[in-house]
Amino acid sequence: MPRDVQEELAPSLAANGQGGRPTILVFDSGVGGLSVYDEIRQLLPEAHYIYVFDNAGFPYGEKTEQFIVQRIIAITAAVTRQYPVSIAVVACNTASTVSLPALRETFDFPVVGVVPAIKPAARLTRNGVVGVLATRGTVKRSYTQQLVEQFAKECQIKMLGSSELVLLAERKLQGEQIPLHDMKGIVQPWLALPEPPDTVVLGCTHFPLLKAELQAVLPEGTRLVDSGLPSPEERSGYWKTDQPLAIRAYRISRIVRK
The missing domain is CATH 3.40.50.1860 (Rossmann fold)
Known part of the structure; x- marks a missing residue:
């Protein structure tokens, strides 16, 4: 070791x-x-x-x-x-x-x-443009590409790899305030598109910690889909317990300006 x-x-x-x-x-x-x-x-x-x-x-x-x-x-x-x-x-x-x-x-x-929630994002999108926000490692993995081929072939998939977001999430948990201009700079490639993603996969478990900041810089109405665990059926039989094994596979948020 x-x-x-x-x-x-x-x-x-x-x-x-x-x-x-x-x-x-x-x-x-x-x-x-x-x-x-x-x-x-x-x-x-x-x-x-x-x-x-x-x-x-x-x-x-x-x-x-x-x-x-x-x-x-x-x-x-x-x-x-x-x-x-x-x-x-x-x-x-x-x-x-x-x-x-x-x-x-x-x-x-x-x-x-946990896997990038590409499958539910493909079902949720209205404009057919799905953003995948993940680490650079996850973005380039063949497994991620396989998910796209299997579940989102009819969608435009806009991948965005960022390790900076991981560090920002850790800083936020340490009590630091995250500047919105930093967040906007990371997602700027999407904002510059004629039609930005209306559904964004949070393909790293750190990124839900920055959901509020992402909601502030992405277009109104953008859905954020957290990655999740396998379905209850896939997890059944892992161990015997009186406690239920049903764990929500995905959490979905929608950006609404007030």
Whole structure:
């Protein structure tokens, strides 16, 4: 295991609950995955949660696929030596697009991830123009292109990769105010289009933290679609529990000027 993984694991680990309940590992490169953790916790409040963020490897959007896969396997292995994990949730779009097959081959518990919400966005768009806001890593992954081919072939897909937004989200959680001119500069390529996207996929779990700022700079009426976990049917049977496993797959917001 990389030495910094061992050093960072202890301060990065947060768990609640006691034995006798399902133990859910939620993993991200930073704190963006807290949006996924919060939603799962609301519906499975009695579970035992472990939230791990790899602040030493952050941000993943600029890392190679090999680095991400090796890193996540090493950290997950370190957690499993201390806790009996029932299921792992990779709450990071960039990591999910490259690491899920390797994680499922390595560990004997179910592993699920988050994916860009291209499918529901394609159903929601009115003008046929869908924006995908993600890290540069997620934008260039073949998996993302496969989602477009499978679910949004009839749409104009406008990809926008930004690692700066990830850093801004982390700064906001530290209490900083995010200048709107910074946000506007990031989405300016869309604003300059004759017909901007009317539906935008937030393809990184950090980006919902900046929803208010995005709403302030995108055109009125733009729908923001958060990425989400697989459908309840895909998640069924992961473990036996009296708690429901239904987790909303996507959260949709609409920008309305007051």
